[in-house]
Amino acid sequence: MTAFALDPARRAWCAELRALAAERLRPLAESGEPGRVNRPLVAALGATGLLARLFTSGALDLCLMRESLAQHCTEAETALALQGLGAHPVHAHGTEVQRAHWLPKVSDGSAVAAFALSEPGAGSDAAALGLAAEPDGRAGWRLTGEKCWISNAPEADLYTVFARTTPGAGARGVTAFLVPADRPGLTGAPLDMLSPHPVGTLAFDAVPVTAADVLGAPDGGFRVAMSTLDLFRPSVGAFAVGMAQAALDATVVHTTAREAFGARLRDQQTVAHQVAEMALRTEAARLLVYAAATAYDAGAPDVRRRAAMAKLLATETAQYVVDRAVQLHGARALRRGHLLEHLYREVRAPRVYEGASEVQRGIVAKELYRDHDREVGP
Numbered sequence: 001m002t003a004f005a006l007d008p009a010r011r012a013w014c015a016e017l018r019a020l021a022a023e024r025l026r027p028l029a030e031s032g033e034p035g036r037v038n039r040p041l042v043a044a045l046g047a048t049g050l051l052a053r054l055f056t057s058g059a060l061d062l063c064l065m066r067e068s069l070a071q072h073c074t075e076a077e078t079a080l081a082l083q084g085l086g087a088h089p090v091h092a093h094g095t096e097v098q099r100a101h102w103l104p105k106v107s108d109g110s111a112v113a114a115f116a117l118s119e120p121g122a123g124s125d126a127a128a129l130g131l132a133a134e135p136d137g138r139a140g141w142r143l144t145g146e147k148c149w150i151s152n153a154p155e156a157d158l159y160t161v162f163a164r165t166t167p168g169a170g171a172r173g174v175t176a177f178l179v180p181a182d183r184p185g186l187t188g189a190p191l192d193m194l195s196p197h198p199v200g201t202l203a204f205d206a207v208p209v210t211a212a213d214v215l216g217a218p219d220g221g222f223r224v225a226m227s228t229l230d231l232f233r234p235s236v237g238a239f240a241v242g243m244a245q246a247a248l249d250a251t252v253v254h255t256t257a258r259e260a261f262g263a264r265l266r267d268q269q270t271v272a273h274q275v276a277e278m279a280l281r282t283e284a285a286r287l288l289v290y291a292a293a294t295a296y297d298a299g300a301p302d303v304r305r306r307a308a309m310a311k312l313l314a315t316e317t318a319q320y321v322v323d324r325a326v327q328l329h330g331a332r333a334l335r336r337g338h339l340l341e342h343l344y345r346e347v348r349a350p351r352v353y354e355g356a357s358e359v360q361r362g363i364v365a366k367e368l369y370r371d372h373d374r375e376v377g378p
Contacts, residue, residue, distance in 0.1 A: 006064075006290075010061075010064060013064070014064055014067070014068045017064070017065060017068035017069055018068050018069075018071055018072055020048060020069075021068065021069045021071070021072035021073040021076055021077075022072040022073070024044065024048075025041065025044060025045070025069070025072075025073045025075075025076035026072060026073040026075075026076070028040050028041040028044055028076075029041055029073050029075035029076055032075065034196040035190060035192065035193070035196065035197075035198055035199075036155065036190075036198055037112055037152055037155040037156070037198050038075065038079060039109075039112070041075060041076060041079050042079050042083065042109040042112060043108075043109035043110070044109070045076065045079060045080050045083070045109055046107060046108040046109025046110070047108075047109070050065060050080055051080065051083050051084075051106060051107045051108070051109055052107040052108075053065065054080070054083060054084040054087070054088070054091075054107075055087075055088075055091045055103060055107065058293070058296070058297040059231055059234055059235065059292075059293035059294075059296035059297050060290065060293040060294055060296075060297055062084065062231070062232075062235045062238075062293070063234055063235045063237070063238035063289055063290065063293045064238070065077075065080065066080065066081055066235045066236075066238040066239045066242065067238040067239065067241050067242040067245070067286075067289075068242065069242065070238075070239050070241075070242025070243050070246070071242045071243075071245050071246045071249075072246070074239075074242075074243065074342070074343070074346050075196065075197065077239055077242065078151075078197045078239075079197075081232070081235065081236075081239065082112075082113065082114065082115075082151050082152050082197070083106055083109075083112070083113050084232065085113075085115045085151075085228065085232050085354075086106075086112075086113025086114040086115045086152065086156065086158070086159070086160055087102065087103065087106040087113040087158070087160075088228050088231065088232070089115075089160045089176055089178075089215045089216075089224050089225075089228055090102050090103060090106075090113075090158075090160065090178055090215065091103060092224075092227065092228070093176065093215045093216040093224050094178065094215055095212070097212070098178055098212075098215070102158055102178070105157075106158075111157040111158060112152055112155065112156045112157050112158075113152070113156060113157070113158050113159075113160070114150055114151060114152035114153055114156035114158070114159045114160070115150070115151070115159075115160050115228070116147045116150045116153070116159045116160060116161045116162065116179075116202055117129070117147075117162050117225055118147065118148055118149045118150065119131060119145070119146060119147055119148055120146060120148045128170075129162060129163075129164060129174065130145055130164060131143060131144070131145035131146070131147065131161070131162070131163040131164060131204060132144050132145050132163065132164055132167075133163040133164060133165045133175060133177075133209070134206075136208065139208070139210055140208065140209050140210035140211055140213070141163070141165065141175075141177075141208075141209050141210075142206040142207065142208055142209075143161065143163050143177070143179070143185075143204040143206070143207040143208075143209060144204055144205065144206055144207075145163075145204050146201060146202065146203050146204065147161070147201065147202040147204075148191075148201045148202075149191070149199060149201075149353070150188075150199065150200055150201065150202055151197060151198065151199055151353075152197075152198055152200075153188050153190075153198070153199065153200035153201065153202050154181075154187070154188025154189060154190065154200045154201070154202060155190075155198060155200075156181060157180065157181050158178060158179070158180050158181065159178075159179045159180075159181065159202070160176060160177075160178060160179075160215065160224075161176070161177045161178075161179045161202075161204075162174050162175070162176050162177075162221050162222075162224075162225055163175055163177060163221070165218055165219055165221075166219055169219070171222040172219060172222070173219055174219065174221040174222045174225075175214060175216075175217075175218050175219055175220070175221040176214070176215040176216055176220075176221035176224040176225065177209045177213045177214060177215065177221075178213050178214075178215055179207065179209060179213065183207050183208065183209075184207065184208065185204060185205040185206050185207040185208070186202065186203070186204060186205075186207045187202070187203045187205070188200050188201055188202045188203060189201050189203075193349075194345055194348060194349065195345060195346055195348070195349040196342075196345065196346070226304075229307075229354055229355065230296065230303050230304055230307050231296060231307075232354060233292075233307040233308060233310065233311040233354055233355065233360075234289050234292040234293045234296065234306070234307050234310040234311065235289075235293070236311050236314070236315065236350050236353075236354055237285065237288070237289040237292070237310040237311045237313070237314030237315065238289050238293075238314070239350060240285070240311075240314040240315045240317065240318035240347070240350050241282060241285050241286045241289055241314050241317075241318065243318050243321075243322060243343050243346060243347050244278070244281075244282040244285065244314075244317055244318040244321040244322065245282055245286075246339065246343060247278075247318075247321050247322045247324075247325035247339075247340060247343055248275070248278050248279055248282055248321060248325065250325060250329075250339055250340065251275055251278065251324075251325045251328050251329070252266075252275065254328065254329055255271055255272075255275060255328060265328070271328060274324055274328060275328075277324075278320075278321045278324050278325070281317045281320060281321060282317060282321055284313070284317070285310075285313050285314040285317040285318070286314075288309060288310045288313050288314065289310045289314050291306065291310070292306035292307050292309065292310035293310075302367065302371075304363060304367055305363065305364055305367035305368070308355070308359075308360040308361075308363040308364050308367075309360070309364055311350075311354070311355070311360055312357055312360035312361065312364070315347075315350040315351045315357065316351065316357060318347050318350070319347055319348065319351060322340065322343045322344055322347045323344075325340050325343075326340050326344055
Protein backbone atom coordinates (compact mmCIF):
# COMPACT_ATOMS: atom_id res chain seq x y z
CA MET A 1 0.00 0.00 0.00
CA THR A 2 1.12 3.55 -0.78
CA ALA A 3 -0.04 6.56 1.19
CA PHE A 4 -2.87 7.05 -1.29
CA ALA A 5 -4.20 3.71 -2.56
CA LEU A 6 -4.78 0.09 -1.62
CA ASP A 7 -2.99 -2.64 -3.54
CA PRO A 8 -5.10 -4.87 -5.84
CA ALA A 9 -5.15 -7.77 -3.38
CA ARG A 10 -6.61 -5.62 -0.60
CA ARG A 11 -9.15 -4.06 -2.95
CA ALA A 12 -10.30 -7.54 -3.97
CA TRP A 13 -10.51 -8.61 -0.33
CA CYS A 14 -12.66 -5.58 0.52
CA ALA A 15 -15.01 -6.47 -2.35
CA GLU A 16 -15.30 -10.00 -0.97
CA LEU A 17 -16.11 -8.62 2.49
CA ARG A 18 -18.80 -6.35 1.10
CA ALA A 19 -20.39 -9.28 -0.73
CA LEU A 20 -20.20 -11.42 2.41
CA ALA A 21 -21.90 -8.70 4.44
CA ALA A 22 -24.70 -8.22 1.92
CA GLU A 23 -25.39 -11.85 1.08
CA ARG A 24 -24.68 -13.87 4.22
CA LEU A 25 -24.42 -11.60 7.25
CA ARG A 26 -27.22 -9.11 6.68
CA PRO A 27 -29.98 -11.77 6.71
CA LEU A 28 -28.67 -12.98 10.07
CA ALA A 29 -28.57 -9.42 11.36
CA GLU A 30 -32.14 -8.77 10.24
CA SER A 31 -33.37 -11.84 12.11
CA GLY A 32 -31.79 -10.68 15.37
CA GLU A 33 -33.42 -8.71 18.15
CA PRO A 34 -32.28 -5.07 18.55
CA GLY A 35 -30.48 -4.49 21.82
CA ARG A 36 -29.53 -8.16 22.24
CA VAL A 37 -26.36 -10.06 21.37
CA ASN A 38 -26.96 -11.81 18.04
CA ARG A 39 -25.12 -15.06 18.69
CA PRO A 40 -25.86 -16.63 15.28
CA LEU A 41 -24.30 -13.55 13.67
CA VAL A 42 -21.25 -13.76 15.95
CA ALA A 43 -20.93 -17.48 15.15
CA ALA A 44 -21.09 -16.72 11.42
CA LEU A 45 -18.30 -14.17 11.80
CA GLY A 46 -16.30 -16.88 13.53
CA ALA A 47 -17.03 -19.43 10.79
CA THR A 48 -15.78 -17.03 8.10
CA GLY A 49 -12.45 -16.62 9.91
CA LEU A 50 -12.93 -12.89 10.42
CA LEU A 51 -12.89 -13.06 14.21
CA ALA A 52 -9.61 -14.97 14.19
CA ARG A 53 -8.15 -12.27 11.94
CA LEU A 54 -8.72 -9.76 14.72
CA PHE A 55 -5.72 -11.27 16.47
CA THR A 56 -3.45 -11.83 13.47
CA SER A 57 -4.02 -8.69 11.39
CA GLY A 58 -2.66 -5.20 11.78
CA ALA A 59 -4.55 -1.96 12.23
CA LEU A 60 -5.00 -1.35 8.51
CA ASP A 61 -6.67 -4.71 7.89
CA LEU A 62 -8.88 -4.13 10.94
CA CYS A 63 -9.97 -0.84 9.38
CA LEU A 64 -10.64 -2.48 6.03
CA MET A 65 -12.76 -5.16 7.67
CA ARG A 66 -14.83 -2.63 9.59
CA GLU A 67 -15.28 -0.24 6.67
CA SER A 68 -16.24 -2.99 4.23
CA LEU A 69 -18.73 -4.72 6.52
CA ALA A 70 -20.28 -1.40 7.56
CA GLN A 71 -21.21 -0.55 4.00
CA HIS A 72 -23.73 -3.41 3.90
CA CYS A 73 -24.29 -4.63 7.47
CA THR A 74 -23.52 -2.35 10.38
CA GLU A 75 -24.65 -5.03 12.86
CA ALA A 76 -21.99 -7.45 11.58
CA GLU A 77 -19.37 -4.71 11.72
CA THR A 78 -20.25 -3.87 15.30
CA ALA A 79 -20.35 -7.51 16.42
CA LEU A 80 -16.88 -8.01 14.94
CA ALA A 81 -15.50 -4.84 16.49
CA LEU A 82 -16.85 -5.59 19.96
CA GLN A 83 -15.25 -9.05 19.93
CA GLY A 84 -11.95 -7.38 19.11
CA LEU A 85 -12.27 -4.56 21.61
CA GLY A 86 -13.25 -6.87 24.45
CA ALA A 87 -10.63 -9.54 23.77
CA HIS A 88 -7.68 -7.52 22.45
CA PRO A 89 -6.40 -6.88 25.99
CA VAL A 90 -6.36 -10.67 26.51
CA HIS A 91 -4.48 -11.15 23.24
CA ALA A 92 -1.96 -8.36 23.87
CA HIS A 93 -1.54 -8.47 27.65
CA GLY A 94 -2.91 -11.80 28.85
CA THR A 95 -1.03 -14.79 30.17
CA GLU A 96 -0.57 -17.95 28.13
CA VAL A 97 -3.31 -19.60 30.20
CA GLN A 98 -5.73 -16.72 29.64
CA ARG A 99 -5.07 -16.63 25.91
CA ALA A 100 -5.29 -20.38 25.47
CA HIS A 101 -8.62 -20.57 27.28
CA TRP A 102 -10.44 -17.56 25.81
CA LEU A 103 -9.06 -16.56 22.41
CA PRO A 104 -10.14 -19.73 20.56
CA LYS A 105 -13.68 -19.26 21.91
CA VAL A 106 -13.76 -15.59 20.92
CA SER A 107 -12.33 -16.48 17.50
CA ASP A 108 -14.94 -19.12 16.68
CA GLY A 109 -17.78 -17.00 18.04
CA SER A 110 -18.74 -19.29 20.89
CA ALA A 111 -17.78 -16.69 23.53
CA VAL A 112 -18.82 -13.03 23.46
CA ALA A 113 -16.37 -10.45 24.80
CA ALA A 114 -16.84 -6.95 26.25
CA PHE A 115 -14.63 -3.99 27.21
CA ALA A 116 -15.77 -2.59 30.58
CA LEU A 117 -14.14 0.79 31.14
CA SER A 118 -16.85 3.47 31.43
CA GLU A 119 -18.71 4.22 34.64
CA PRO A 120 -21.64 6.48 35.56
CA GLY A 121 -19.21 9.11 36.86
CA ALA A 122 -16.20 8.31 34.67
CA GLY A 123 -17.00 8.15 31.00
CA SER A 124 -14.69 10.46 29.06
CA ASP A 125 -12.37 10.86 32.08
CA ALA A 126 -11.28 7.23 32.24
CA ALA A 127 -8.53 7.96 34.77
CA ALA A 128 -11.22 8.98 37.29
CA LEU A 129 -12.88 5.56 37.43
CA GLY A 130 -13.97 4.40 40.83
CA LEU A 131 -14.76 0.67 40.61
CA ALA A 132 -12.93 -0.44 43.73
CA ALA A 133 -10.60 -3.43 43.86
CA GLU A 134 -10.25 -4.06 47.58
CA PRO A 135 -7.41 -6.39 48.69
CA ASP A 136 -8.68 -9.79 49.76
CA GLY A 137 -5.72 -11.20 51.64
CA ARG A 138 -3.27 -13.12 49.49
CA ALA A 139 -6.05 -14.44 47.31
CA GLY A 140 -6.46 -11.23 45.33
CA TRP A 141 -9.14 -8.54 45.30
CA ARG A 142 -12.88 -7.99 45.56
CA LEU A 143 -14.46 -5.72 42.94
CA THR A 144 -17.23 -3.45 44.15
CA GLY A 145 -18.99 -0.76 42.13
CA GLU A 146 -20.66 -0.25 38.77
CA LYS A 147 -19.86 -0.03 35.09
CA CYS A 148 -22.16 1.69 32.61
CA TRP A 149 -22.58 2.07 28.83
CA ILE A 150 -20.84 -1.27 28.29
CA SER A 151 -21.40 -2.76 24.82
CA ASN A 152 -22.48 -6.43 24.91
CA ALA A 153 -23.38 -6.14 28.61
CA PRO A 154 -24.96 -7.91 30.36
CA GLU A 155 -24.88 -10.81 27.88
CA ALA A 156 -21.14 -11.20 27.30
CA ASP A 157 -19.22 -14.26 28.46
CA LEU A 158 -16.04 -12.43 29.45
CA TYR A 159 -15.28 -8.85 30.40
CA THR A 160 -12.07 -6.85 30.37
CA VAL A 161 -12.71 -4.83 33.52
CA PHE A 162 -10.73 -1.82 34.72
CA ALA A 163 -10.73 -1.25 38.48
CA ARG A 164 -8.95 1.00 40.95
CA THR A 165 -6.36 -0.92 42.93
CA THR A 166 -4.56 2.14 44.35
CA PRO A 167 -6.86 4.92 45.60
CA GLY A 168 -5.81 8.47 44.82
CA ALA A 169 -3.28 7.48 42.18
CA GLY A 170 -5.24 8.57 39.12
CA ALA A 171 -4.29 6.71 35.96
CA ARG A 172 -1.41 5.00 37.75
CA GLY A 173 -3.69 3.15 40.17
CA VAL A 174 -5.83 1.18 37.73
CA THR A 175 -5.60 -2.56 37.04
CA ALA A 176 -7.15 -4.53 34.18
CA PHE A 177 -8.83 -7.82 35.03
CA LEU A 178 -10.27 -10.63 32.91
CA VAL A 179 -13.60 -11.38 34.57
CA PRO A 180 -15.77 -14.27 33.35
CA ALA A 181 -19.48 -13.53 33.40
CA ASP A 182 -20.24 -16.34 35.84
CA ARG A 183 -18.23 -14.87 38.72
CA PRO A 184 -20.32 -14.64 41.91
CA GLY A 185 -21.54 -11.14 42.63
CA LEU A 186 -21.51 -9.98 38.99
CA THR A 187 -24.88 -8.92 37.62
CA GLY A 188 -26.09 -6.53 34.94
CA ALA A 189 -29.01 -4.99 33.12
CA PRO A 190 -29.64 -3.87 29.53
CA LEU A 191 -30.08 -0.22 28.60
CA ASP A 192 -32.58 0.95 25.98
CA MET A 193 -30.33 2.94 23.65
CA LEU A 194 -30.71 4.71 20.31
CA SER A 195 -28.20 2.47 18.54
CA PRO A 196 -29.35 -1.12 17.91
CA HIS A 197 -26.41 -3.03 19.38
CA PRO A 198 -26.55 -4.25 23.01
CA VAL A 199 -25.45 -1.84 25.73
CA GLY A 200 -25.89 -2.33 29.44
CA THR A 201 -24.73 -1.83 33.00
CA LEU A 202 -22.69 -4.12 35.24
CA ALA A 203 -22.91 -4.28 39.04
CA PHE A 204 -20.03 -5.72 41.06
CA ASP A 205 -20.88 -6.93 44.56
CA ALA A 206 -17.54 -8.06 46.00
CA VAL A 207 -16.71 -10.01 42.84
CA PRO A 208 -13.60 -12.12 43.52
CA VAL A 209 -10.53 -11.80 41.26
CA THR A 210 -7.01 -13.10 41.73
CA ALA A 211 -3.55 -12.50 40.32
CA ALA A 212 -4.41 -15.08 37.64
CA ASP A 213 -7.09 -12.69 36.35
CA VAL A 214 -4.82 -9.66 35.94
CA LEU A 215 -4.18 -8.44 32.39
CA GLY A 216 -0.75 -6.86 32.20
CA ALA A 217 0.58 -5.72 35.56
CA PRO A 218 -1.14 -4.51 38.74
CA ASP A 219 -1.65 -0.74 38.52
CA GLY A 220 -0.79 -0.96 34.81
CA GLY A 221 -4.35 -1.12 33.56
CA PHE A 222 -4.50 2.38 32.14
CA ARG A 223 -1.75 1.46 29.68
CA VAL A 224 -3.76 -1.64 28.71
CA ALA A 225 -6.82 0.54 28.08
CA MET A 226 -5.01 3.24 26.11
CA SER A 227 -3.04 0.83 23.94
CA THR A 228 -6.30 -0.92 23.07
CA LEU A 229 -7.99 2.37 22.20
CA ASP A 230 -5.01 3.50 20.12
CA LEU A 231 -5.57 0.43 17.95
CA PHE A 232 -9.35 0.62 17.78
CA ARG A 233 -9.89 4.38 17.41
CA PRO A 234 -8.80 4.49 13.77
CA SER A 235 -11.08 1.54 13.09
CA VAL A 236 -14.01 3.40 14.66
CA GLY A 237 -13.21 5.95 11.98
CA ALA A 238 -13.29 3.16 9.40
CA PHE A 239 -16.75 2.12 10.62
CA ALA A 240 -17.84 5.73 10.17
CA VAL A 241 -16.34 5.88 6.69
CA GLY A 242 -18.23 2.72 5.75
CA MET A 243 -21.51 4.28 6.85
CA ALA A 244 -20.71 7.51 5.02
CA GLN A 245 -19.94 5.57 1.84
CA ALA A 246 -23.21 3.66 2.10
CA ALA A 247 -25.12 6.92 2.49
CA LEU A 248 -23.23 8.50 -0.41
CA ASP A 249 -23.87 5.51 -2.69
CA ALA A 250 -27.58 5.58 -1.87
CA THR A 251 -27.69 9.30 -2.59
CA VAL A 252 -26.04 8.94 -6.00
CA VAL A 253 -28.65 6.34 -6.94
CA HIS A 254 -31.54 8.38 -5.57
CA THR A 255 -30.56 11.69 -7.16
CA THR A 256 -30.12 9.94 -10.50
CA ALA A 257 -33.58 8.37 -10.41
CA ARG A 258 -35.54 11.16 -8.74
CA GLU A 259 -36.99 14.06 -10.74
CA ALA A 260 -38.20 17.37 -9.35
CA PHE A 261 -39.11 20.66 -11.00
CA GLY A 262 -38.69 19.13 -14.44
CA ALA A 263 -35.18 17.72 -14.06
CA ARG A 264 -33.29 14.96 -12.33
CA LEU A 265 -31.96 15.96 -8.92
CA ARG A 266 -28.41 15.21 -10.04
CA ASP A 267 -28.72 17.86 -12.79
CA GLN A 268 -29.56 20.57 -10.29
CA GLN A 269 -26.41 22.36 -9.25
CA THR A 270 -27.33 22.78 -5.61
CA VAL A 271 -27.86 19.04 -5.31
CA ALA A 272 -24.78 18.05 -7.31
CA HIS A 273 -22.57 20.31 -5.20
CA GLN A 274 -23.88 18.76 -2.00
CA VAL A 275 -23.15 15.25 -3.33
CA ALA A 276 -19.65 16.38 -4.33
CA GLU A 277 -19.06 17.73 -0.82
CA MET A 278 -20.23 14.44 0.68
CA ALA A 279 -17.78 12.54 -1.53
CA LEU A 280 -14.93 14.93 -0.76
CA ARG A 281 -15.33 14.65 3.00
CA THR A 282 -15.76 10.87 2.89
CA GLU A 283 -12.55 10.38 0.91
CA ALA A 284 -10.59 12.77 3.13
CA ALA A 285 -11.74 10.87 6.22
CA ARG A 286 -10.87 7.55 4.60
CA LEU A 287 -7.32 8.68 3.82
CA LEU A 288 -6.77 9.95 7.37
CA VAL A 289 -8.03 6.63 8.77
CA TYR A 290 -5.70 4.65 6.50
CA ALA A 291 -2.79 6.91 7.42
CA ALA A 292 -3.41 6.45 11.15
CA ALA A 293 -3.70 2.68 10.78
CA THR A 294 -0.53 2.50 8.69
CA ALA A 295 1.28 4.58 11.31
CA TYR A 296 0.12 2.16 14.02
CA ASP A 297 1.37 -0.84 12.04
CA ALA A 298 4.71 0.89 11.50
CA GLY A 299 5.13 1.67 15.20
CA ALA A 300 5.20 5.42 14.59
CA PRO A 301 5.67 7.59 17.70
CA ASP A 302 2.67 9.82 16.95
CA VAL A 303 0.07 7.04 16.84
CA ARG A 304 -2.07 8.45 19.65
CA ARG A 305 -2.47 11.81 17.90
CA ARG A 306 -3.11 10.22 14.52
CA ALA A 307 -5.65 7.79 15.98
CA ALA A 308 -7.53 10.61 17.68
CA MET A 309 -7.53 12.72 14.51
CA ALA A 310 -8.80 9.80 12.42
CA LYS A 311 -11.66 8.98 14.77
CA LEU A 312 -12.59 12.63 15.15
CA LEU A 313 -12.67 13.54 11.48
CA ALA A 314 -14.29 10.31 10.30
CA THR A 315 -17.10 10.24 12.85
CA GLU A 316 -17.92 13.92 12.40
CA THR A 317 -17.80 13.43 8.63
CA ALA A 318 -20.14 10.46 8.73
CA GLN A 319 -22.65 12.46 10.76
CA TYR A 320 -22.55 15.20 8.12
CA VAL A 321 -22.80 12.83 5.15
CA VAL A 322 -25.68 10.78 6.56
CA ASP A 323 -27.55 13.94 7.52
CA ARG A 324 -27.10 15.39 4.01
CA ALA A 325 -28.23 12.08 2.51
CA VAL A 326 -31.42 12.17 4.58
CA GLN A 327 -32.06 15.75 3.49
CA LEU A 328 -31.65 14.90 -0.19
CA HIS A 329 -33.87 11.83 0.08
CA GLY A 330 -36.64 13.67 1.89
CA ALA A 331 -39.32 12.07 4.07
CA ARG A 332 -38.80 8.57 2.65
CA ALA A 333 -35.43 8.42 4.44
CA LEU A 334 -37.16 8.84 7.80
CA ARG A 335 -39.42 5.85 7.34
CA ARG A 336 -38.67 2.97 9.70
CA GLY A 337 -36.65 0.33 7.87
CA HIS A 338 -35.09 2.65 5.29
CA LEU A 339 -31.31 2.36 4.99
CA LEU A 340 -30.80 6.00 5.91
CA GLU A 341 -33.15 5.80 8.89
CA HIS A 342 -30.98 2.93 10.11
CA LEU A 343 -27.74 4.80 9.43
CA TYR A 344 -29.08 7.94 11.09
CA ARG A 345 -29.51 6.01 14.33
CA GLU A 346 -26.20 4.18 13.99
CA VAL A 347 -24.03 7.17 13.09
CA ARG A 348 -24.58 9.18 16.26
CA ALA A 349 -22.98 6.88 18.82
CA PRO A 350 -19.42 6.72 17.37
CA ARG A 351 -19.00 10.44 18.09
CA VAL A 352 -19.38 9.55 21.78
CA TYR A 353 -17.95 6.09 22.48
CA GLU A 354 -14.23 5.27 22.81
CA GLY A 355 -13.72 8.93 23.62
CA ALA A 356 -16.12 11.68 22.56
CA SER A 357 -15.13 14.15 19.84
CA GLU A 358 -14.19 16.67 22.51
CA VAL A 359 -11.84 14.13 24.09
CA GLN A 360 -10.19 13.50 20.72
CA ARG A 361 -9.58 17.23 20.27
CA GLY A 362 -8.02 17.29 23.72
CA ILE A 363 -5.71 14.41 22.84
CA VAL A 364 -4.62 16.07 19.60
CA ALA A 365 -3.87 19.36 21.35
CA LYS A 366 -2.06 17.65 24.23
CA GLU A 367 0.16 15.66 21.87
CA LEU A 368 0.95 18.73 19.74
CA TYR A 369 1.99 20.81 22.74
CA ARG A 370 3.96 17.92 24.21
CA ASP A 371 5.95 17.66 20.97
CA HIS A 372 6.50 21.42 20.99
CA ASP A 373 7.75 21.43 24.58
CA ARG A 374 10.02 18.49 23.90
CA GLU A 375 11.63 20.29 20.98
CA VAL A 376 11.97 23.86 22.27
CA GLY A 377 11.08 23.71 25.94
CA PRO A 378 8.05 25.23 27.71
